[in-house]
Amino acid sequence: MTRYGLIGFPLTHSFSQRYFTDKFAREGIPDTRYDLFDMPDISALPTLFDLSGLRGLNVTIPHKQAVLPYIHRLDPSAEKIGAVNVIKLESDGSRTGYNSDYYGFRQSLTDWLTTLNRVPATLQALVLGTGGASKAVTVALTDLGISYKFVSRTKTDGTLTYAELDTVIADYHLLINASPVGTFPRSDEAPALPYPLLTAQHLLYDLVYNPAETKGMKLARERGASVHNGLRMLELQAEKAWEIWQK
Template identity: 50%
Template sequence: MKEYGLIGFPLSHSFSQKYFTEKFLTENIQDSRYELFELTNIQQFPDLIRSRQLCGLNVTIPYKQAIIPFLDELEPVAASIGAINVIKFEKGKLKGFNSDYQGFLQSLQNFYPNYAQAQALVLGNGGAAKAVMAALNHLKVTYKLVSRNPTTEQLSYEQLTADVLQAFPLIINTTPLGTYPKVDTCPPILYEALSINHYLYDLVYNPAETIFLKRGKEAGAKTKNGYEMLCLQAEVAWQIWNS
């Protein structure tokens, strides 16, 4: 039996286990199973891999960066992002990948058609933003980061005037604002300045329509949540483990 799983803490609402368990059933993959491994401390990781015959792991919060010193090798894009969410076990070695980047890249291509003239705002500057930026760089999309603590390289939310928003038709929320259970929050932008020319992408998928997306839709913008990205990154992980 091939064993795959997810490490993180807490794991009470795991998308990955449900996704892979259903995948194994629908695709009649009888030799594989997917388990949850809650680690209260990343130092428990070596004991885990010694005690199980694992073929691959996903990594979630809070260990996407903390896992790196335990790995033998990083895929180049994952190394540049500085966050790992897939581990491949191969010939006694552990190699880290970032399938969030590839999942977002594919999902954005399905959603947004105008790469040549694209200008994007990336709301947030955490680990999720790094994966998004790697995808935008790959697609040669010009972007600006937006955060509560602006620097010479980043805009503040206060700087997002109606004119600025008009110049950036693609707006991507990488912050957790609006995620269940705090569904009444949203990034503080001028939603009334949005139009039918805007595309709003929210990495949040629970709830399916955040206030960010709802207010964008009310202004005429096209919207998309992060569920497709989540499914696509899971498929990328499966391809990595089986390549």
């Protein structure tokens, strides 16, 4: 039995398990399963590596950086981001870390901008949130030539606060919610954007995928902005992980 899985905590629900289980059934991939490994403490990871048949792992919150000491080498994207969400167990017993979040976000954003006839390098972005998800986002934006500012509830050097957005929102047309605000079951929440100031020139990319339309997306759409959720990013990063594991 060939095995893959997801480590993180808490794993209350998992897009990855459902996606890969459906993929194995749909594509007739035999004797293969995808499991959830709830892991409150990363120190349990070495024991998991000894699991018979294990060939690869996805990594989610809060372990994307904590896994780094357990990795023998890093793919360039993971090295730039400083976080790993895919681990490949090599045939020689070593472990390589990758970041497919970078690929999923960059490809999905590029595809979306193409459909809207928007040129990446002409955009400025506001990245809402400074947590782990923002790392892959900002590296992808830099590689696409899109300048950005972080937005946080707390004022620090190099970040804007939500209270300051009224004065700059007209210049920043790409808005990226890299925070968990609006995720089920707290679907009645939305990032504190100045929604009345949004226009048809604004684009809101919400990394949240559950619900499919977040409250923030709904408020932005009502002002004429184009909106996009995180589902396509997840699908692309999952397929990238599968590609990595099969190399």
